[in-house]
Amino acid sequence: AQSVTQLGSHVSVSEGALVLLRCNYSSSVPPYLFWYVQYPNQGLQLLLKYTSAATLVKGINGFEAEFKKSETSFHLTKPSAHMSDAAEYFCAVIQTGANNLFFGTGTRLTVIP
Amino acid sequence: GAGVSQTPSNKVTEKGKYVELRCDPISGHTALYWYRQSLGQGPEFLIYFQGTGAADDSGLPNDRFFAVRPEGSVSTLKIQRTERGDSAVYLCASSLLPSGGTDTQYFGPGTRLTVL
Numbered sequence: 001a002q003s004v005t006q007l008g009s010h011v012s013v014s015e016g017a018l019v020l021l022r023c024n025y026s027s028s029v030p031p032y033l034f035w036y037v038q039y040p041n042q043g044l045q046l047l048l049k050y051t052s053a054a055t056l057v058k059g060i061n062g063f064e065a066e067f068k069k070s071e072t073s074f075h076l077t078k079p080s081a082h083m084s085d086a087a088e089y090f091c092a093v094i095q096t097g098a099n100n101l102f103f104g105t106g107t108r109l110t111v112i113p
Numbered sequence: 114g115a116g117v118s119q120t121p122s123n124k125v126t127e128k129g130k131y132v133e134l135r136c137d138p139i140s141g142h143t144a145l146y147w148y149r150q151s152l153g154q155g156p157e158f159l160i161y162f163q164g165t166g167a168a169d170d171s172g173l174p175n176d177r178f179f180a181v182r183p184e185g186s187v188s189t190l191k192i193q194r195t196e197r198g199d200s201a202v203y204l205c206a207s208s209l210l211p212s213g214g215t216d217t218q219y220f221g222p223g224t225r226l227t228v229l
Contacts, residue, residue: 009153036220043117044156044204044220090155098169100146101218103155 004033004091006104014112019063019078021107023091026072032094033074034101035065039087047089050074061085086111115139117221119205125227126195134190134224138207145188146218147180148204156204162188195228202226 007022025031035047048059055067065076074091088108092101118137126132138145144163148156158172162182170180177195182188192199202225206218 041222043222044206046217046219049217092155099144099163100158100161100169100172101148101156102158105153105155 003102004093004104006089006091006107008107009105010108010110012110012112013081015083016080019076019081019085019109021076021089021091021109023065023074023076023104024072025074025091025093027093033065033067034092034094035059035063035074035076036090036092036103037087038090038106044090047076081109081111083111083113085109117205117207117219119203119221119224121224122222123225123227125229127229128195128197130195130228132192132195132226134192134203134226136188136190136205136207136221138186138188138205139209139219140186142207142209142219143185144208144210144216144218145182146206146208147188147190148206150202150204150223152201159190159203192226195226197228200226200228 003026005024033050036044037047038044047063048057050057050067058064063078065074067074088106090106091104095102120135146161147159150156160180161169165185177193180190202223204223206220208216208218210216
């Protein structure tokens with residue numbers, strides 16, 4: 001079965017610093033991969049998704065992620081953190097042959113002024 | 114346009130009671146999903162509808178959980194004989210087409226269920 005692992009349940013960065021949130025997947029076949037963001041008291045919102053086209057995927061709010069098959073990774077980055085980026089971030093995968101998302105345990109991002 | 118809506122936003126019930134949670138998907142979306150998110154965890158899949166039928170209910174934890182979508186739009190998640198362990202945020206999502214085709218799932222704000 002496919003799964004995703006998010007390293008670091010909590011990440012803190014200074015405002016203006018690089019954001020790096022890690023996600024590794026386990027699959028013998030490259031899956032479809034997603035990053036979702038959950039702001040306090042709001043629903044999950046799609047940031048970006050990889051669907052076997054370009055390996056560097058650009059999303060909303062200046063985020064991007066690179067699919068690296070050799071490392072089975074799909075890390076999320078943003079060059080310069082804003083206070084408004086503080087939220088919970090989830091990496092997710094579509095399991096082979098299924099339609100539902102399988103989520104990681106999430107990473108809470110704190111941005112320090 | 115209107116997004117996915119869920120009612121109620123909060124539900125407090127007593128152990129052993131029956132509850133119903135409602136989801137209104139985005140108009141025209143054929144696929145509908147229910148997930149459950151426990152504190153400190155990522156959402157976990159419960160059930161997926163394509164149209165009126167449950168195409169995959171492999172995530173339902175036991176037979177106390179049931180969901181319907183009789184007209185292919187609104188869905189109701191039903192929990193019988195609630196237990197304290199059922200306390201969680203129940204999320205609904207919809208997509209225009211089944212997400213096996215990578216169609217984006219749009220999530221509602223969730224219903225926070227607390228079983229006392």
